[in-house]
Amino acid sequence: MIRIRNLYKTYQVDGRAVTALRDINLEIGRGEIFGIIGRSGAGKSSLIRTLNLLERPSSGHIEIDGQDITALDAQGLVNLRQQTGMVFQHFNLLMARTVEENIVFPLKLAKKPIDPQHIQQLLELVGLQDHRHKYPAQLSGGQKQRVGIARALANAPKLLLCDEATSALDPQTTQAILQLLLDINRRMGLTIVLITHEMNVVKSICDRVAVIDAGEIVELGPVSEIFLHPAHPATQSMLAESGGQNEAEWQAALAMAQGAVLRLSFTGATTHQPLLHELAQQWGIAFNILHGTIGRIKDTPYGQLIVEVAQANTVDITALQDAFAARGVRTDILQQGKRP
Amino acid sequence: MIEFVNLDLAELWQGTQETLILTGVSLFFTVLLGLPLGVLLFWSSSPQLQGHKGLYRVLSLVVNVLRSLPFIILLIVMIPLTVWLIGTSIGVEGAIPPLVAAAVPFFARLVENVLRDLDKGIIEACQAMGAQRWQILWLALLPEALPGLLAAVTVTAISLVGYSAMSGVIGGGGLGDLAVRYGYQRFQTDVMVVTVFILIVLVQVLQWAGDKAVAHFTRK
Numbered sequence: 354m355i356r357i358r359n360l361y362k363t364y365q366v367d368g369r370a371v372t373a374l375r376d377i378n379l380e381i382g383r384g385e386i387f388g389i390i391g392r393s394g395a396g397k398s399s400l401i402r403t404l405n406l407l408e409r410p411s412s413g414h415i416e417i418d419g420q421d422i423t424a425l426d427a428q429g430l431v432n433l434r435q436q437t438g439m440v441f442q443h444f445n446l447l448m449a450r451t452v453e454e455n456i457v458f459p460l461k462l463a464k465k466p467i468d469p470q471h472i473q474q475l476l477e478l479v480g481l482q483d484h485r486h487k488y489p490a491q492l493s494g495g496q497k498q499r500v501g502i503a504r505a506l507a508n509a510p511k512l513l514l515c516d517e518a519t520s521a522l523d524p525q526t527t528q529a530i531l532q533l534l535l536d537i538n539r540r541m542g543l544t545i546v547l548i549t550h551e552m553n554v555v556k557s558i559c560d561r562v563a564v565i566d567a568g569e570i571v572e573l574g575p576v577s578e579i580f581l582h583p584a585h586p587a588t589q590s591m592l593a594e595s596g597g598q599n600e601a602e603w604q605a606a607l608a609m610a611q612g613a614v615l616r617l618s619f620t621g622a623t624t625h626q627p628l629l630h631e632l633a634q635q636w637g638i639a640f641n642i643l644h645g646t647i648g649r650i651k652d653t654p655y656g657q658l659i660v661e662v663a664q665a666n667t668v669d670i671t672a673l674q675d676a677f678a679a680r681g682v683r684t685d686i687l688q689q690g691k692r693p
Numbered sequence: 694m695i696e697f698v699n700l701d702l703a704e705l706w707q708g709t710q711e712t713l714i715l716t717g718v719s720l721f722f723t724v725l726l727g728l729p730l731g732v733l734l735f736w737s738s739s740p741q742l743q744g745h746k747g748l749y750r751v752l753s754l755v756v757n758v759l760r761s762l763p764f765i766i767l768l769i770v771m772i773p774l775t776v777w778l779i780g781t782s783i784g785v786e787g788a789i790p791p792l793v794a795a796a797v798p799f800f801a802r803l804v805e806n807v808l809r810d811l812d813k814g815i816i817e818a819c820q821a822m823g824a825q826r827w828q829i830l831w832l833a834l835l836p837e838a839l840p841g842l843l844a845a846v847t848v849t850a851i852s853l854v855g856y857s858a859m860s861g862v863i864g865g866g867g868l869g870d871l872a873v874r875y876g877y878q879r880f881q882t883d884v885m886v887v888t889v890f891i892l893i894v895l896v897q898v899l900q901w902a903g904d905k906a907v908a909h910f911t912r913k
Contacts, residue, residue, distance in 0.1 A: 405821055434823035445818035448912050449836045459822040461832065488912040508822075 354544050355381040360413035362399050373399045375568045381546060386538055388559035389548045396568040397548040401514050404546060405437045406430060435463050438505030442517035444497040446489040453485040456503045463508060475503040495526035515547035519554055531557045552595035556580060556650050564588045577650045581618045581657060606643040607688060610661040613670050614688035620655040623681045632676060639663040699881040709891055711785050711866035715857040719792035720850050727797040731804020732830060741816050742826055756798040764795050764856050768863055788865030792856055800849045807841035808834055840911045847903025851896050868892050
């Protein structure tokens with residue numbers, strides 16, 4: 354659906370050229386929820402704004418449905434933007450207009466006929482049917498964002514861009530809004546591109562994620578892969594902050610451990626199997642659990658355990674790794690067994 | 694103790710009417726001309742709306758020059774233009790063009806500031822929806838700015854009441870003129886006190902009505 358090739362964006366700041374985006378290459382599939390995560394100033398905001406040309410790339414190409422949008426004329430740009438919904442961190446609603454008037458606004462701009470049934474459906478979709486005549490100032494943050502989402506969907510877009518859509522909301526409201534986005538994605542098959550600085554947002558709803566740091570994509574892949582095996586320091590530190598991987602917690606335990614220490618990562622059905630118990634019996638060994646996390650990435654349960662293999666001297670660790678692998682568990686050796 | 698011996702009720706009534714006409718008619722033309730000028734100032738200075746820096750510099754200079762002139766000078770300088778516009782430079786009619794000329798740049802600056810204070814995110818959201826520039830201004834920014842614009846109209850109306858007092862110099866009439874001619878030049882303190890009192894009431898009423906209107910259209 355979206356194909357970005359060799360995208361650069363440079364700004365002139367006090368006569369100096371500052372590169373905001375450097376050689377971005379991305380492909381985003383139809384119906385996908387694609388996350389772009391990075392710290393503030395990493396360039397994620399510029400990147401999402403190039404997708405509806407709120408910012409013009411300095412060089413490179415962006416194709417949406419096979420059409421190079423950087424080559425569009427004025428009318429083509431208007432059409433593109435009408436087919437692309439956008440949701441903002443601070444909602445950006447018209448305060449002088451009611452909920453309903455805000456939702457109808459994109460249709461008004463496009464001079465399209467307003468079908469009351471369509472508006473009713475949108476209001477019901479976001480759960481605001483009882484608030485249609487209220488003004489935004491009378492709504493809570495979560496409700497305002499629901500208006501923002503309904504407005505973004507009014508023109509029946511194919512693509513929805515979310516610019517830190519949940520960053521101004523509390524954790525419960527964030528989850529509710531994310532579930533709404535997921536619901537919309539599934540019901541309408543809408544492609545969603547979202548930027549965020551919160552790992553939990555990505556973990557909740559994204560299929561794939563790109564990690565952006567200093568204007569470059571440093572890591573890209575399925576969320577479970579990036580989440581369980583972060584390779585780049587930027588990803589690792591963002592994960593640590595979100596509480597996903599707290600190294601300090603188990604580093605201490607690691608220093609005390611005498612045997613080999615393994616990190617086991619499992620996703621999907623294996624999460625629910627009594628693997629450790631089985632293997633311990635089969636191999637006649639004991640596992641000492643040093644640290645563990647069990648959770649959910651989008652719909653997939655996952656677990657990550659750090660275990661010490663107690664009788665490491667007598668166990669062939671490589672063979673043990675193979676045994677885990679055969680059961681669909683990925684292992685990383687964090688420490689070889691210490692000889693007494 | 695002041696004795697109200699010099700009061701001529703007919704003259705006071707006429708003065709009040711003249712002030713209302715001067716203020717009302719000037720305000721009408723001020724908004725008519727100042728609102729577009731203010732919008733133009735705002736648009737031309739906005740990079741977000743692909744404004745025009747050169748145009749902004751020119752407009753801004755004109756506005757500053759007009760605002761620098763003391764009103765009393767403007768009254769005199771405007772005489773030929775006023776004659777050309779409406780055929781006379783004296784009386785209530787003659788006072789209106791200079792009042793408008795003084796108030797338009799003032800009001801335009803207020804309009805520019807009101808628009809500038811709006812959340813920039815609104816412009817971005819409109820652009821993301823594919824809005825044209827005129828749609829952003831006309832359908833989004835001006836309705837959003839309505840309370841601020843009404844407050845600007847109120848401030849301008851009250852300034853016009855003040856300026857109209859000076860139009861007595863060219864025979865412009867009004868309450869201010871009465872206060873100056875009788876109270877100041879002839880030491881008829883009673884006339885001055887009463888005219889000033891009426892002016893105070895007028896300003897209070899304008900401010901009250903303006904505040905009401907602002908409150909009525911504020912959605913916060």
